[in-house]
Amino acid sequence: xxxxxxxxxxxxxxKQTVFKLKAFYSFFTVLLFIQMIAMFFSYFGTMTYGxxxxxxxxxxxxxxxxxxxxxxLLWAFITSILLTTKAYRYSDFTFVTNRLTSNFSNILxxxxxxxxxxxxxxxxxxxxxxIQFYTxxxxxxxxxxxxxxxxxxxxxxxxxxxxxxxxxxxxxxMLVQMHRLFLVLLPVLYLGVLIISDNLSNGxxxxxxxxxxxxxxxxxxxxxxxxxxxxxxGSATGLTNRLEVR
Amino acid sequence: MNxxxxxxxxxIYVQIAEWIENEILTEKLKTDExxxxxxxxxxxxxxxxxxxxxGLSLLNEEEILYKKRGLGMFVAKGAKERIVNxxxxxxxxxxxxxxxxxxxxxxIGEEELFEMIRIARFGRKEGKK
Amino acid sequence: MTVxxxxxxxxRYGKFHALNDVSLTIEGKKITGLIGxxxxxxxxxxKCIAGLYRKTSGELKVxxxxxxxxxxxxxxxxxxxxxxxxxxxxxxxxxxxxxxxxYKNWDxxxxxxxxxxxxxxxxxxxxxxxxxxxxxxxxxVGLASRCELTLFDEPTTGMDEAxxxxxxxxxxxxxxxxxxxxxxxxxHLNEIEHLLEDVLVLKEGKPLLHIPMSELKEYAIGIQGxxxxxxxxxQNREVIFTKVIGSDKRYAVVKNHVTKSDIHRAKMEGLxxxxxxxxxxxxxxxxxxxxxxxDVFRKDELV
Numbered sequence: 001x002x003x004x005x006x007x008x009x010x011x012x013x014x015k016q017t018v019f020k021l022k023a024f025y026s027f028f029t030v031l032l033f034i035q036m037i038a039m040f041f042s043y044f045g046t047m048t049y050g051x052x053x054x055x056x057x058x059x060x061x062x063x064x065x066x067x068x069x070x071x072x073l074l075w076a077f078i079t080s081i082l083l084t085t086k087a088y089r090y091s092d093f094t095f096v097t098n099r100l101t102s103n104f105s106n107i108l109x110x111x112x113x114x115x116x117x118x119x120x121x122x123x124x125x126x127x128x129x130x131i132q133f134y135t136x137x138x139x140x141x142x143x144x145x146x147x148x149x150x151x152x153x154x155x156x157x158x159x160x161x162x163x164x165x166x167x168x169x170x171x172x173x174m175l176v177q178m179h180r181l182f183l184v185l186l187p188v189l190y191l192g193v194l195i196i197s198d199n200l201s202n203g204x205x206x207x208x209x210x211x212x213x214x215x216x217x218x219x220x221x222x223x224x225x226x227x228x229x230x231x232x233x234g235s236a237t238g239l240t241n242r243l244e245v246r
Numbered sequence: 247m248n249x250x251x252x253x254x255x256x257x258i259y260v261q262i263a264e265w266i267e268n269e270i271l272t273e274k275l276k277t278d279e280x281x282x283x284x285x286x287x288x289x290x291x292x293x294x295x296x297x298x299x300x301g302l303s304l305l306n307e308e309e310i311l312y313k314k315r316g317l318g319m320f321v322a323k324g325a326k327e328r329i330v331n332x333x334x335x336x337x338x339x340x341x342x343x344x345x346x347x348x349x350x351x352x353x354i355g356e357e358e359l360f361e362m363i364r365i366a367r368f369g370r371k372e373g374k375k
Numbered sequence: 376m377t378v379x380x381x382x383x384x385x386x387r388y389g390k391f392h393a394l395n396d397v398s399l400t401i402e403g404k405k406i407t408g409l410i411g412x413x414x415x416x417x418x419x420x421x422k423c424i425a426g427l428y429r430k431t432s433g434e435l436k437v438x439x440x441x442x443x444x445x446x447x448x449x450x451x452x453x454x455x456x457x458x459x460x461x462x463x464x465x466x467x468x469x470x471x472x473x474x475x476x477x478y479k480n481w482d483x484x485x486x487x488x489x490x491x492x493x494x495x496x497x498x499x500x501x502x503x504x505x506x507x508x509x510x511x512x513x514x515x516v517g518l519a520s521r522c523e524l525t526l527f528d529e530p531t532t533g534m535d536e537a538x539x540x541x542x543x544x545x546x547x548x549x550x551x552x553x554x555x556x557x558x559x560x561x562x563h564l565n566e567i568e569h570l571l572e573d574v575l576v577l578k579e580g581k582p583l584l585h586i587p588m589s590e591l592k593e594y595a596i597g598i599q600g601x602x603x604x605x606x607x608x609x610q611n612r613e614v615i616f617t618k619v620i621g622s623d624k625r626y627a628v629v630k631n632h633v634t635k636s637d638i639h640r641a642k643m644e645g646l647x648x649x650x651x652x653x654x655x656x657x658x659x660x661x662x663x664x665x666x667x668x669x670d671v672f673r674k675d676e677l678v
Contacts, residue, residue, distance in 0.1 A: 009446065022469070022473075024462070241444065288551055
């Protein structure tokens with residue numbers, strides 16, 4: 001009986017994930033929208049440096065697709081929180097589910113969402129460059145396209161960052177579902193940790209960000225992110241396994 | 247104890263039983279013929295099949311229907327006579343009891359009561375002519 | 376075959392006992408009516424059975440296992456109520472498709488036919504439906520799922536008269552073709568009387584009665600007539616309800632432990648003897664006091 005139960009679980013999670021991919025498509029249209037807005041802001045350059053010597057004037061603009069990535073991270077965080085709200089959670093119970101499959105299918109959905117968001121956010125830099133190339137007279141200094149290995153690492157890193165924010169959002173959202181108090185407690189906690197670690201770091205990079213950002217070995221970076229993601233998703237699932245549908 | 251004989255609504259299963267009895271009386275259902283199943287009755291009368299089943303059981307107990315395992319309920323031999331007897335002895339008796347009760351309430355004596363019955367019968371006979 | 380088994384089931388919110396030491400058994404392949412006042416515990420009981428609520432203490436077994444987080448129970452049980460939530464982004468047609476994926480016994484043809492019969496728009500979103508149409512759609516999902524255990528929690532909210540009658544007929548017809556265990560909780564017992572095999576009456580979190588419908592109809596009798604006579608007649612009997620009519624008449628509802636001669640005697644004394652409809656009876660049984668609303672408006676005497 002045990003093995004048939006496990007296959008039932010597996011099949012159900014698959015069905016639910018497909019169901020959610022169809023039902024939650026609007027999240028992706030929102031993602032598209034905000035990425036376009038971010039690209040719009042990036043169009044005008046993050047930093048401009050101008051100089052005039054005799055009859056020659058130079059204008060150097062620095063462009064970065066960071067805005068797109070930041071917006072995507074924000075999107076991931078908010079989307080994950082939304083999945084934990086009653087409206088979304090309860091719709092699983094109208095059909096066939098248990099709390100385990102509900103969480104698993106949410107996590108799978110977020111995995112897919114991270115992939116999509118990460119890839120599109122990273123590749124947006126090329127889109128910006130292409131648009132710049134065709135719409136202005138710029139002379140692009142940085143190579144137009146990086147070597148493939150860097151692209152792959154870049155995409156992977158972005159996807160992992162998005163996934164990390166998904167996990168944080170999901171975990172936070174679930175805690176709030178368990179007790180309303182977390183709605184106040186968590187923002188205070190998060191900001192508090194950031195501020196304190198900032199003060200303690202004496203001017204250099206905030207250790208919370210540095211934990212990931214300063215990691216020189218890509219392999220270790222992947223391990224760190226995945227470990228934390230697993231812990232966050234796992235705790236969210238485990239802690240809310242007794243949540244009622246009121 | 248069933249008190250509903252003439253005091254308003256009869257239990258549904260009794261009404262079902264009486265309907266089947268009427269079908270037997272008017273020979274729409276003949277001896278050894280299969281009667282409707284509880285599911286068919288449920289659909290026809292828009293009731294729960296268990297209720298219909300109770301009506302069938304009632305008739306089975308009164309030996310108006312008999313059961314063939316796995317096949318259903320059938321009209322028993324002599325069912326028609328049994329129904330007529332039952333109605334005569336129970337229903338008619340009940341009506342007479344009520345007649346007497348009402349008469350007593352209005353302080354109508356035996357003579358006057360019989361006279362009224364005679365007139366009623368006469369009126370019916372006149373009507374039939 | 377027992378489908379639902381409760382033993383000392385309790386559901387507590389702080390000090391309030393929504394379900395208070397409930398022990399009962401519900402057999403399979405029957406239509407049972409769940410009756411009770413608001414707050415009696417009907418929805419709580421159904422949601423515990425469906426695995427939506429977690430019991431506080433006691434035993435609850437549905438299909439032999441604890442329904443909370445049970446996949447087997449979720450697959451074979453559907454809870455239909457006006458709280459059923461569907462994703463806002465899918466159309467009604469898509470929702471029906473989704474349901475067919477989850478429920479192995481789903482009858483797509485029945486769903487489509489009912490859908491067309493009630494003139495629902497396949498492209499509309501569930502959010503935009505009126506209350507009545509929502510109930511209708513939820514009912515269609517409930518019926519077409521053909522779940523072994525189907526729970527209807529006040530399924531006719533917002534439905535107009537014609538749709539309600541159609542709904543009851545649809546439940547009966549589908550039940551006849553595919554017998555399963557159905558529990559209907561409703562405030563309109565008089566409307567669903569004919570559908571029910573058993574009745575379960577809840578009062579303040581506890582089961583008060585759990586008997587066949589036919590027994591409920593003969594559970595009590597009503598006596599009406601001169602106040603003194605009625606009072607005398609009611610002595611040594613279990614009085615369920617009583618009220619004053621006019622200036623000197625009284626109506627009393629008494630448990631039906633009476634013989635034919637008792638009735639005869641009552642009639643001889645000029646009292647009226649009549650049956651008590653299940654709907655009225657349940658109202659009286661679940662009353663907190665023996666009197667009625669008239670007592671609120673009584674100025675002088677204390678009843």
